[in-house]
Amino acid sequence: MSFNALYTDLSGYYDLMCVDIDYPAQSNAIHRLQQIFGNGETAHLDLACGTGPHVRHFIDFGYASSGLDINQPMLDIAATRCPEAQFTLQDMGSFEVSAPLDLITCFLYSIHYNAGIEKLKMCMTSVHRALKSGGVFCFNAVDKEKIDNGLFVKHSAKQGSELFTFRSGWHYSGQGEKQSLRLSIEKTDADGTQVWNDEHPMVAVSFAELVTLLEPYFEVHLFEHNYEKIIPWENTSGNAIFVCVKK
Template identity: 65%
Template sequence: MSFNALYTDLSDYYDLMCADINYYQQSASINRLHTLFGQGGTRHLDLACGTGPHVKHFSDFLYQSSGLDINQPMLDIATLRCPHAQFSLQDMCHFSTEDHFDLITCFLYSIHYSGNTQRLQACIRSTHAALSTGGVFCFNAVDKDKIDNFSFVKHSVQKGEDLFTFASKWHYKGKGDTQTLDVHIEKTNTRETQYWQDSHPMVAIGFEELTQLLAPYFNVQMFEHDYDKILPWDGKSGNAIFACVKI
């Protein structure tokens, strides 16, 4: 079992794993939130940008979009996808930029890749420092106290003669500030079947604690995890979208 093969050695498979994600819908929804809560401006930075699909859509929305990621193989693919965007190999918890941004995003629960509460606090501080006055930080998160260790998502994708099956799930041991995102990959063709298993260390945090960490730096708004409609968080669901305006 590895903890990072999907983003390095298996990076060519990453977009297949995410084939069922509606990147346009997610990007358009956060664009709407930025319009509602931001001060205008089109300078955009995507944290943990991966292979760059969100950067591509924000560029199409006429943002000056850029991204950073800690894995160079992912950035190599992102550069091919978005040749006019700027990408940086940096840790999102300790990044620095010469520019200030009007919008910073972190999609696909990637804020949890902070790994622990201390590093999450560093990510919040780095993001606050990189935003312009009134800039907006948008991300999605999962509440550790609402995680079902037996729930998982699974889908299959055909590529040429190969059938790929991807499955992933959260696992929280019930205490502490760490959890894992467990990813299983199966590749099958007429000759063989191959398996890979990744277990990604993630920060585990409740929404109340997360809001408290954000409060010294941002005015925080929480919304239901629905990219079709902008709905206030119901106070019960374990997934939410955060729109945070720099104080």
């Protein structure tokens, strides 16, 4: 089963897969960064928005929010969660907007869904084109040079009589521009246990390379991957929040 097919088939369970994510804290942190670095306006787009939980929080903050994703079943759920928002089926590598934006976000390391460095450059060009002067692009990323292939995260959640166990982790060979997200989903119910295993190719990039790609378009600020406190990145951790102000 391909990654997209897996996500399509399990789109109704996506929120269970992300049940341990602190969406309010993540959304509030980027809202605070927008207040510090942004232009004070509220036209917002969330790239790879999934089922729309971040969009929901930004709407509640007073933003005119929208979202895009390549998975229509996810967008259908997002539209139910956020009927005020506009959602479009688009690839974040080459998207279009109807009016300039003040804030573009990309949560949950989804910037790595760009298939390679050239696609990542296209994404940055699309973001730059879509933002107003002084607009802000916020996303989180992982440095390929600091990936530990032995680490993974795991959590379980129940829905009705079904028990789900989710495992995911990064894998990088140590060279090149490809890394992968390895994912396992296990569902147990009265009929037994089903397991889906998948490995999705993603772009691998170091923070130094990423800053070099961004700097022609943006003033780049890096912060520690901490949604409770705004702390400048200290050049040691392998995860960071990027705040990019359009030049």
